[in-house]
Amino acid sequence: xxxxxxxxxxxxxxxxxxxxxxxxxxxxxxxxxxxxxxxxxxxxxxxxxxxxxxxxxxxxxxxxxxxxxxxxxxxxxxxxxxxxxxxxxxxxxxxxxxxxxxxxxxxxxxxxxxxxxxxxxxxxxxxxxxxxxxxxxxxxxxxxxxxxxxxxxxxxxxxxxxxxxxxxxxxxxxxxxxxxxxxxxxxxxxxxxxxxxxxxxxxxxxxxxxxxxxxxxxxxxxxx
Ligand SMILES: Nc1nc2c(c(=O)[nH]1)N[C@H]1C(S)=C(S)[C@@H](COP(=O)(O)O)O[C@H]1N2
Ligand SMILES: [Mo]
Numbered sequence: 415x416x417x418x419x420x421x422x423x424x425x426x427x428x429x430x431x432x433x434x435x436x437x438x439x440x441x442x443x444x445x446x447x448x449x450x451x452x453x454x455x456x457x458x459x460x461x462x463x464x465x466x467x468x469x470x471x472x473x474x475x476x477x478x479x480x481x482x483x484x485x486x487x488x489x490x491x492x493x494x495x496x497x498x499x500x501x502x503x504x505x506x507x508x509x510x511x512x513x514x515x516x517x518x519x520x521x522x523x524x525x526x527x528x529x530x531x532x533x534x535x536x537x538x539x540x541x542x543x544x545x546x547x548x549x550x551x552x553x554x555x556x557x558x559x560x561x562x563x564x565x566x567x568x569x570x571x572x573x574x575x576x577x578x579x580x581x582x583x584x585x586x587x588x589x590x591x592x593x594x595x596x597x598x599x600x601x602x603x604x605x606x607x608x609x610x611x612x613x614x615x616x617x618x619x620x621x622x623x624x625x626x627x628x629x630x631x632x633x634x635x636x637x638x
Contacts, residue, residue, distance in 0.1 A: 438550030451577035474561035
């Protein structure tokens with residue numbers, strides 16, 4: 415299978431993220447997802463309720479903006495578009511036209527996704543990977559999976575989804591890693607202003623540094 419431009423296959427599926435030195439956030443006994451924003455009122459949705467929606471399986475490759483790809487992953491969960499139609503739309507404020515979503519993880523990581531991208535056919539609220547419940551490494555209890563977008567919008571450990579009627583303010587406007595608002599892998603939208611091709615080496619350097627820091631931490635943990 416061909417990979418998107420600038421991507422290389424890695425063996426297996428590494429855990430990755432902004433804080434690999436910390437263990438994944440613990441999963442509460444009865445996890446919930448808060449739904450907030452353009453709704454008549456906030457909703458606290460038990461993750462267990464997702465089981466009532468139609469199940470969907472997606473086989474896809476996963477692409478981190480830093481340049482590695484994991485191939486042939488099999489995810490299972492609920493299609494985001496089914497969730498949106500059945501849970502969100504009936505709760506929207508009359509007249510509200512949602513344009514952007516913000517997905518928030520238990521570790522505070524935020525991913526901004528345009529509604530039209532989130533409604534794509536293969537976008538899942540995924541609870542299972544390779545026939546098993548998600549592990550802490552890969553986003554337990556539930557994560558967003560949007561295979562046509564870079565990993566950074568595939569937020570793990572979902573605790574909150576915000577429904578916005580305008581583009582949310584950019585918090586990383588001046589960062590060298592300024593995330594692209596679409597992050598589409600086949601268009602190599604790695605960076606908000608610079609062509610993806612140009613920033614490839616920057617992200618590659620970053621991945622090496624994060625890996626090294628995480629390995630050092632792992633060795634320290636082993637030694638106790
Ligand atoms: N909550 C949370 N979600 C996250 C991240 C993170 O640090 N925290 N990192 C993102 C990045 S950059 C990538 S590449 C993928 C990695 O997913 P994996 O750890 O399952 O390989 O998760 C994304 N989602
Ligand atoms: Mo990533």
